[in-house]
Amino acid sequence: MVLITREDALVTFVPIVVYWVASGIYTILSSVEKYRLHPREEENSKNLVSRGQVIRGVILQQAVQATASLILFDTSDAEKSANQSYITVARQFFVAMVVFDTWQFLMHRLMHQNKFLYRTLHARHHLLVVPYAYGAQFNHPLDGLIIESMSAGLAYAISGMSQRAAIVFYSLSVLKAVDDHCGLYIPWNPIHIIFRNNAAYHDVHHQLAGAKYNHAQSFFVIWDQIFGTYMPYRLEKRADGGYGIVMGKQD
Numbered sequence: 618m619v620l621i622t623r624e625d626a627l628v629t630f631v632p633i634v635v636y637w638v639a640s641g642i643y644t645i646l647s648s649v650e651k652y653r654l655h656p657r658e659e660e661n662s663k664n665l666v667s668r669g670q671v672i673r674g675v676i677l678q679q680a681v682q683a684t685a686s687l688i689l690f691d692t693s694d695a696e697k698s699a700n701q702s703y704i705t706v707a708r709q710f711f712v713a714m715v716v717f718d719t720w721q722f723l724m725h726r727l728m729h730q731n732k733f734l735y736r737t738l739h740a741r742h743h744l745l746v747v748p749y750a751y752g753a754q755f756n757h758p759l760d761g762l763i764i765e766s767m768s769a770g771l772a773y774a775i776s777g778m779s780q781r782a783a784i785v786f787y788s789l790s791v792l793k794a795v796d797d798h799c800g801l802y803i804p805w806n807p808i809h810i811i812f813r814n815n816a817a818y819h820d821v822h823h824q825l826a827g828a829k830y831n832h833a834q835s836f837f838v839i840w841d842q843i844f845g846t847y848m849p850y851r852l853e854k855r856a857d858g859g860y861g862i863v864m865g866k867q868d
Contacts, residue, residue: 814836
């Protein structure tokens with residue numbers, strides 16, 4: 618008999634709640650034209666999948682990930698000390714970020730390098746040429762398991778964090794993923810200030826000319842720089858409001 622504890626449920630379902638709440642906030646903000654990276658009409662003209670299909674795909678993806686999460690935490694050491702020092706927790710978070718980021722980058726890059734994997738798995742995500750917030754987890758379920766679920770599991774196992782810490786870490790990771798796909802550049806948004814690989818950075822990757830670049834989608838850009846897949850860009854204000862992305866070397 619599988620016993621699901623309160624912590625199992627929280628670490629599984631809190632990030633899902635964060636996903637939809639954050640997506641809702643970004644969807645509201647997308648009505649403010651001055652923040653948009655693409656004119657609204659481009660969502661309909663360039664995207665190759667409907668919003669209804671995206672929502673259904675995300676729900677399927679989250680159901681698969683929730684099942685994987687419950688299996689993981691049922692078989693893991695759920696009794697890790699919750700009375701750790703702030704220094705220990707900070708160290709665990711840093712280790713988790715590095716592991717999470719490295720795995721996601723390597724698997725994401727592999728999905729683009731291997732034509733079979735791209736065609737059968739990852740191409741589904743790139744049906745969103747103009748991304749929006751709640752499309753962040755619109756993936757082939759197996760793609761999501763390989764890139765997202767495995768990176769989360771490895772980060773948890775290697776860092777040694779408790780389930781309570783994992784709730785915070787996974788929620789922040791989900792929030793970052795939603796922001797990466799929100800299609801907005803908001804100057805006062807702390808995520809856009811702190812992280813170089815923000816929504817504009819990842820938007821380059823979703824454009825047809827930038828699909829082979831800017832694979833980093835978590836916290837750091839170092840792997841793109843090391844592997845030569847970093848695409849510089851600059852933002853220019855559009856006459857009709859919002860920002861346009863110009864790829865290439867900056868002056």
